[in-house]
Amino acid sequence: MYRYDQYDQQIVNERVAQYRDQVRRRLSNELAEEEFRPLRLQNGLYMQIHAYMLRIAVPYGLLSTTQLRMFAHIARKYDRDYGHFTTRQNIQFNWIKLEDTPDILADLASVEMHAIQTSGNCIRNITSDEFAGVAADEVVDPRPYAEILRQWSTFHPEFAYLPRKFKIAVSGAEEDRAAIAVHDIGLSVRKNTQGEVGFRVFVGGGLGRTPIIGKVICEFLPWQHVMTYIEAILRVYNQYGRRDNIYKARIKILVKALGIEEFKRQVENEWAALKDGAGTLTSEELNRVSSYFTAPAYENIADTDSGLTSFKSENKAFASWMQRNVKPHRIPSYAIVVLSLKKTGRAPGDASAEQMDAVADLADRFSFGELRITHKQNLVLTDVKQSDLITLWKIAAANNLASPNIGLLSDIISCPGAEFCTLANARSIPLAKVIAERFDSLDFQHDIGEIELNISGCMNACGHNSVGHIGITGVEKKDHEEWYQVSLGGSKGNESSIGKIIGPSFSFDQVPEVIERILQVYCRERIEAERFIDTVRRVGIKPFKESVYATEITDGQEDDVLAFKPAQYSEPLYSPRF
Amino acid sequence: MIIKNKTIVDDDWTILRLAQNETAKNVMVPAGKIIVPLKVWLEQREQLLDRNELGVWIASDERPEMLKDDLDKFTVIAVDFPKFSDGRGYSIAYYLRARFGYTGELRAIGDVLRDQMFYLQRVGFDAFAPRPDRNIQDALKGLTDFSEVYQASVDKKMPLFRRVQRNGNAVDN
Numbered sequence: 060m061y062r063y064d065q066y067d068q069q070i071v072n073e074r075v076a077q078y079r080d081q082v083r084r085r086l087s088n089e090l091a092e093e094e095f096r097p098l099r100l101q102n103g104l105y106m107q108i109h110a111y112m113l114r115i116a117v118p119y120g121l122l123s124t125t126q127l128r129m130f131a132h133i134a135r136k137y138d139r140d141y142g143h144f145t146t147r148q149n150i151q152f153n154w155i156k157l158e159d160t161p162d163i164l165a166d167l168a169s170v171e172m173h174a175i176q177t178s179g180n181c182i183r184n185i186t187s188d189e190f191a192g193v194a195a196d197e198v199v200d201p202r203p204y205a206e207i208l209r210q211w212s213t214f215h216p217e218f219a220y221l222p223r224k225f226k227i228a229v230s231g232a233e234e235d236r237a238a239i240a241v242h243d244i245g246l247s248v249r250k251n252t253q254g255e256v257g258f259r260v261f262v263g264g265g266l267g268r269t270p271i272i273g274k275v276i277c278e279f280l281p282w283q284h285v286m287t288y289i290e291a292i293l294r295v296y297n298q299y300g301r302r303d304n305i306y307k308a309r310i311k312i313l314v315k316a317l318g319i320e321e322f323k324r325q326v327e328n329e330w331a332a333l334k335d336g337a338g339t340l341t342s343e344e345l346n347r348v349s350s351y352f353t354a355p356a357y358e359n360i361a362d363t364d365s366g367l368t369s370f371k372s373e374n375k376a377f378a379s380w381m382q383r384n385v386k387p388h389r390i391p392s393y394a395i396v397v398l399s400l401k402k403t404g405r406a407p408g409d410a411s412a413e414q415m416d417a418v419a420d421l422a423d424r425f426s427f428g429e430l431r432i433t434h435k436q437n438l439v440l441t442d443v444k445q446s447d448l449i450t451l452w453k454i455a456a457a458n459n460l461a462s463p464n465i466g467l468l469s470d471i472i473s474c475p476g477a478e479f480c481t482l483a484n485a486r487s488i489p490l491a492k493v494i495a496e497r498f499d500s501l502d503f504q505h506d507i508g509e510i511e512l513n514i515s516g517c518m519n520a521c522g523h524n525s526v527g528h529i530g531i532t533g534v535e536k537k538d539h540e541e542w543y544q545v546s547l548g549g550s551k552g553n554e555s556s557i558g559k560i561i562g563p564s565f566s567f568d569q570v571p572e573v574i575e576r577i578l579q580v581y582c583r584e585r586i587e588a589e590r591f592i593d594t595v596r597r598v599g600i601k602p603f604k605e606s607v608y609a610t611e612i613t614d615g616q617e618d619d620v621l622a623f624k625p626a627q628y629s630e631p632l633y634s635p636r637f
Numbered sequence: 638m639i640i641k642n643k644t645i646v647d648d649d650w651t652i653l654r655l656a657q658n659e660t661a662k663n664v665m666v667p668a669g670k671i672i673v674p675l676k677v678w679l680e681q682r683e684q685l686l687d688r689n690e691l692g693v694w695i696a697s698d699e700r701p702e703m704l705k706d707d708l709d710k711f712t713v714i715a716v717d718f719p720k721f722s723d724g725r726g727y728s729i730a731y732y733l734r735a736r737f738g739y740t741g742e743l744r745a746i747g748d749v750l751r752d753q754m755f756y757l758q759r760v761g762f763d764a765f766a767p768r769p770d771r772n773i774q775d776a777l778k779g780l781t782d783f784s785e786v787y788q789a790s791v792d793k794k795m796p797l798f799r800r801v802q803r804n805g806n807a808v809d810n
């Protein structure tokens with residue numbers, strides 16, 4: 060993975076000093092909260108009622124075990140023994156004291172990390188494919204480009220006060236695992252027929268109140284031009300993006316208002332002045348950065364079965380885990396292992412300090428000391444020998460990290476919701492828990508197969524509800540009760556689509572039954588091994604709608620949902636939307 | 638007092654802002670060193686051309702192209718930041734310097750605060766009028782927050798990777 064040189068380290072160290080002084084000025088009231096707010100936000104620090112939440116950047120979701128152990132240390136020393144991995148491949152801590160934040164940043168800087176631009180109206184942490192470098196379907200490794208863009212966007216002087224936040228995602232495989240079509244800019248690294256490397260550039264995608272699939276602004280941008288082209292897009296956006304209405308300030312609204320053709324014309328016009336200029340990427344720089352992303356020293360192992368087949372036949376739990384959580388590696392004697400942070404009863408994406416240490420030990424022992432965070436809020440060990448899988452599985456299971464549910468119903472993406480977020484209309488995590496409990500049977504989940512269920516507590520869609528196969532969103536009602544809207548047919552990746560709302564909203568207690576009915580329709584309608592999303596696409600939402608609303612859904616049922624335990628935290632409130 | 642070329646200096650320019658009942662056409666531009674709004678320049682160009690020294694300021698929602706052919710008419714061009722979080726002024730400065738080749742004084746006015754100074758200087762501002770309720774000494778410190786930067790802008794014509802020798806991953810086995 061990338062390692063800091065003296066320049067990277069110096070910039071991060073100077074940031075710590077700068078931020079330490081900002082905090083000092085805030086604490087001494089030299090800075091009003093209103094002025095401090097954008098400063099702390101550009102450093103990932105959100106105000107809560109009783110504490111702060113700090114979001115730390117994990118560039119393109121890749122980290123070393125030293126860095127993960129630092130998270131465990133931060134969780135123990137400054138927080139309440141746990142951290143929360145996010146859909147943007149970062150980590151957040153919920154119980155931070157403002158006074159401690161400069162020291163936390165200094166701790167992070169000692170392991171080549173920071174919290175720069177993890178929030179605020181600036182270019183955010185660049186996200187990428189969690190299987191980059193090892194995926195069997197990879198065309199070009201996106202990580203060097205993600206790192207080059209990380210450096211380019213870090214403290215970019217002109218784009219620190221954009222109309223709104225700005226997210227860039229890069230993917231380099233046949234299958235898009237980075238959801239590039241729902242980012243402000245999505246980059247797909249590819250090769251043209253001559254074998255040259257370049258990008259298909261998407262612009263104006265996004266979730267939130269107005270979910271939009273990004274449009275292609277450039278079919279093939281040769282790799283040298285990636286920074287100048289993005290600079291051109293940002294400059295147009297910085298000047299013409301709306302600043303009068305927070306809900307209309309994202310670039311997607313500008314692209315929509317101008318139309319992609321006119322937007323493209325303006326960008327290309329701006330780009331004409333930059334093309335081939337100083338911002339053009341050189342092969343020396345690309346090679347330098349790429350030199351950090353070489354393959355680890357794989358052992359040359361004959362592709363034998365290592366006893367996996369026989370162990371699988373006698374151990375069903377292991378067999379399910381192999382089926383769901385272990386993915387093919389481009390080297391056949393190795394495997395990619397997904398450690399699930401979605402154990403039923405836990406908040407999706409939460410990991411304790413102890414678990415972080417355990418994962419670090421696993422990665423050191425079995426996966427060259429590195430790991431990834433996925434946008435589905437799980438952890439990945441990318442380079443595990445097939446022959447180590449049984450041992451690894453046993454240790455992972457002992458640490459509650461081996462739920463065999465990757466890509467299944469209980470692999471829920473959920474935003475923090477009403478217990479934490481001031482903007483929420485409804486709770487998210489308790490709903491995720493009730494759903495996971497209702498469908499806890501693994502046999503049932505494996506029968507249903509691949510499905511994505513996403514929950515957001517409001518229209519801001521931090522839980523990516525609009526691209527969930529099943530999307531659940533807390534909606535505003537006059538009575539201030541919790542109501543949820545259900546949508547079907549959303550999807551990210553190669554065939555991105557926005558889900559359609561099936562009809563009037565439901566109460567908290569009705570939602571599990573609604574899902575049950577939806578799944579029944581799927582089981583009735585599916586043709587052979589057709590995936591849920593494919594059935595929805597083929598038959599449309601009508602049969603689902605008919606079934607869901609056919610008879611009244613009584614509240615509560617036999618599930619004692621009202622007795623459901625509240626969150627383990629008392630009342631932190633924050634707004635991840637910013 | 639303003640900050641100019643990294644030092645605190647006296648300033649004898651007056652910034653003209655239109656009052657409620659004034660228009661760009663009818664406003665009386667006083668004698669002396671005045672920085673007029675872009676609109677006033679456009680409306681009263683003929684009279685203003687007679688002046689020895691003139692400044693103009695541009696609002697964040699106005700276009701720098703409007704000044705493109707007149708850059709040599711001004712001793713100072715100022716860019717107004719109605720709120721420090723309004724980032725359009727950074728691109729305006731970039732255009733004036735990098736695209737139109739303006740070399741005279743470029744001054745940041747309005748909600749100009751210490752923590753924006755570093756970025757402001759990078760996009761070509763060489764003069765700053767920090768918000769009057771703030772300590773100007775303190776604002777000056779904002780110019781030196783970082784000693785190195787990654788990307789090219791007006792201050793550094795080359796990005797870091799073209800300016801210095803950066804070593805890649807040493808193969809150590």
Ligand code: SF4
Pocket residue numbers: 474475476477480481482483484487515516517518519520521522634635636
């Ligand atoms: S703002 Fe985001 S985190 Fe908060 S409730 Fe809405 S979707 Fe959830």
